[in-house]
Amino acid sequence: MRLADIHCHILPYVDDGAEHMEEMEELLASAVEQGIEIICATPHLRHGMFESSDEEIIRQYRRACAYIQEKDIPIGLFLSREYFCDDTFLERLRKNQLIPMGSGNTILAEFSSRYSDTTIENYLKKILDAGLTPLIAHVERYGCLDEKRIESFIRLGAMVQINAGSVLGREGHRQKKLCWELLRYELVHAVASDAHDPQYRPNELGLCANKIGHKLGQACVKKVLWDGPVKILSLDKGE
Ligand SMILES: [Fe+2]
Numbered sequence: 001m002r003l004a005d006i007h008c009h010i011l012p013y014v015d016d017g018a019e020h021m022e023e024m025e026e027l028l029a030s031a032v033e034q035g036i037e038i039i040c041a042t043p044h045l046r047h048g049m050f051e052s053s054d055e056e057i058i059r060q061y062r063r064a065c066a067y068i069q070e071k072d073i074p075i076g077l078f079l080s081r082e083y084f085c086d087d088t089f090l091e092r093l094r095k096n097q098l099i100p101m102g103s104g105n106t107i108l109a110e111f112s113s114r115y116s117d118t119t120i121e122n123y124l125k126k127i128l129d130a131g132l133t134p135l136i137a138h139v140e141r142y143g144c145l146d147e148k149r150i151e152s153f154i155r156l157g158a159m160v161q162i163n164a165g166s167v168l169g170r171e172g173h174r175q176k177k178l179c180w181e182l183l184r185y186e187l188v189h190a191v192a193s194d195a196h197d198p199q200y201r202p203n204e205l206g207l208c209a210n211k212i213g214h215k216l217g218q219a220c221v222k223k224v225l226w227d228g229p230v231k232i233l234s235l236d237k238g239e
Pocket of ligand 1: 007010
C-alpha cells in the first residue's frame with residue numbers, strides 16, 4: 001500500500017506545525033513507518049496569523065531535503081502552502097505569487113468556518129478564473145457545506161481533500177459521517193494527514209488507509225491515498 005500525504009505541516013519554524021527540527025524528524029520517521037512515500041509540505045499562509053515569507057519556507061524546505069538526503073529517508077518531499085482565502089490571498093492570486101503543488105497547477109485553499117457556501121464558491125471561481133485548480137482543504141470542516149454542495153463545487157472544477165483524523169472520528173460525529181459519505185460517493189480526490197506535530201496532531205494516514213481499505217476496499221485506498229494525490233502533484237505514477 002503506497003501512500004502520499006499532500007497536506008501537512010512538517011516544516012519547522014514556519015507556522016503552528018513542527019516546532020523544531022527534532023519534531024520534523026519524528027514526523028518523517030512516523031511517515032516512513034506508515035508507508036508514506038511522498039509528502040507535500042503545506043505551511044499556512046494567513047494574514048495576521050501565519051505570515052512566514054515564501055523565502056523562509058523555501059529555506060526550511062531545502063534544509064528538510066538535505067536532512068532526507070543525508071539520512072537516506074525514502075520520501076519525496078514537495079513544497080506548497082495552505083492558503084487561507086481572504087483579500088491578501090486574492091492580491092497574491094492577482095500577482096501570480098502562489099506556489100502550486102508539485103509540478104501541477106493546484107493550490108490548497110482553506111476557508112473561514114464563518115464563510116457562507118456562496119463566499120466559498122466565489123473564491124473557488126476566482127482561483128479557477130486565474131487558471132489554477134483549487135483543492136479544498138479539509139472540506140468536512142465547513143458547517144455550511146453538505147455532500148450536494150460539495151458535489152456542485154467539484155462540477156465547477158474544484159477538488160476535495162479530507163483529513164485522516166476526521167475520517168477516524170477525531171473531529172466529531174458530523175465530520176466523520178460526512179467524510180465517509182464523500183468517500184462512498186467518490187467525491188474525494190485526496191485524504192491527507194494535516195499533521196502538525198508528533199503528539200497532539202500526529203500523522204494517522206496509515207491507520208486511516210487501513211480503515212478505508214477495510215470498509216471500502218483497496219481500490220478506494222489507492223484512489224484517495226496514492227493516485228489522486230500523485231495526479232494533483234502532476235507526478236509520474238512510478239515516482
Ligand atoms: Fe493544514
